[in-house]
Amino acid sequence: MNVETLEDLFGLQLQHAYYAERAHVELLSEMADAAPTDDLREVLADHRAETDAQIDRLEDVFAALGRHPRTSRTRSIDGLIESWHEHRSGSGGDPAVPSALEIALTGERLEIRAYESLLTLAGRLAYADDVVEPLETTLAEERAAVEALEEVETAESILKTLAIEEG
Numbered sequence: 001m002n003v004e005t006l007e008d009l010f011g012l013q014l015q016h017a018y019y020a021e022r023a024h025v026e027l028l029s030e031m032a033d034a035a036p037t038d039d040l041r042e043v044l045a046d047h048r049a050e051t052d053a054q055i056d057r058l059e060d061v062f063a064a065l066g067r068h069p070r071t072s073r074t075r076s077i078d079g080l081i082e083s084w085h086e087h088r089s090g091s092g093g094d095p096a097v098p099s100a101l102e103i104a105l106t107g108e109r110l111e112i113r114a115y116e117s118l119l120t121l122a123g124r125l126a127y128a129d130d131v132v133e134p135l136e137t138t139l140a141e142e143r144a145a146v147e148a149l150e151e152v153e154t155a156e157s158i159l160k161t162l163a164i165e166e167g
């Protein structure tokens with residue numbers, strides 16, 4: 001699509017967010033199934049369930065703007081999917097290949113940035129609550145997901161440190 005106005009930019013970013021969430025449904029399911037610990041599995045599975053509602057909310061936003069829901073690919077999400085495939089195909093021991101937890105954190109942080117940007121644009125465009133509120137609800141969920149993943153990360157790094165000290 002041609003991006004000439006702020007409305008166009010908002011529409012494109014909405015399609016990017018829709019692409020990201022739809023990719024995350026699959027990604028989070030696969031990552032939860034393969035999670036090395038129960039804690040990580042639980043966070044990923046919980047967020048997988050939230051992601052379904054986030055997709056519905058984006059569809060509501062498309063509808064509020066009189067648009068059909070459409071996805072538009074982004075390189076950052078495609079890169080994330082590629083990292084996961086590399087990880088899954090057994091390069092998990094390679095330090096250059098990120099862990100499932102790192103991939104999940106990157107994905108959620110990308111989503112936070114996408115929703116923050118959408119909300120900034122929505123403010124500039126003076127869009128009504130039927131556009132703004134669903135985006136705010138989802139942004140709050142994405143932030144909570146990052147916090148939950150960071151807690152798992154902290155717990156894991158403490159366990160790793162203890163294991164090293166115990167030799």
Ligand SMILES: [Fe+2]
Binds near residue numbers: 024051108111142145
């Ligand atoms: Fe998310």
